[in-house]
Amino acid sequence: xxxxxxxxxxxxxxxxxxxxxxxxxxxxxxxxxxxxxxxxxxxxxxxxxxxxxxxxxxxxxxxxxxxxxxxxxxxxxxxxxxxxxxxxxxxxxxxxxxxxxxxxxxxxxxxxxxxxx
Numbered sequence: 424x425x426x427x428x429x430x431x432x433x434x435x436x437x438x439x440x441x442x443x444x445x446x447x448x449x450x451x452x453x454x455x456x457x458x459x460x461x462x463x464x465x466x467x468x469x470x471x472x473x474x475x476x477x478x479x480x481x482x483x484x485x486x487x488x489x490x491x492x493x494x495x496x497x498x499x500x501x502x503x504x505x506x507x508x509x510x511x512x513x514x515x516x517x518x519x520x521x522x523x524x525x526x527x528x529x530x531x532x533x534x535x536x537x538x539x540x
Contacts, residue, residue, distance in 0.1 A: 496514070503516040511517050 508519055509517045
């Protein structure tokens with residue numbers, strides 16, 4: 424057996440097998456690392472979102488349970504609509520204003536005669 428045959432028959436398959444095993448180990452390590460990062464990311468999202476969701480739930484509960492506040496806000500709007508006043512986009516009553524007064528009031532026709540007298 425020559426050195427070339429020895430290398431070709433025994434060493435090269437061993438090297439290829441070892442490289443393939445190391446590549447598979449590296450690939451499985453990367454997959455595990457990616458899964459660990461994904462799990463850590465999901466855990467972080469859950470941990471950060473739980474307090475926010477609790478805060479939102481409490482505020483929604485306050486709004487939903489505040490029936491008096493809603494009634495107090497709706498009643499003036501209903502009264503304003505009944506009186507013909509308009510309501511803007513933010514649910515604020517826009518009160519109708521009186522027409523502008525003329526800047527100068529015309530004098531009565533007999534005023535000049537009274538001043539002359």
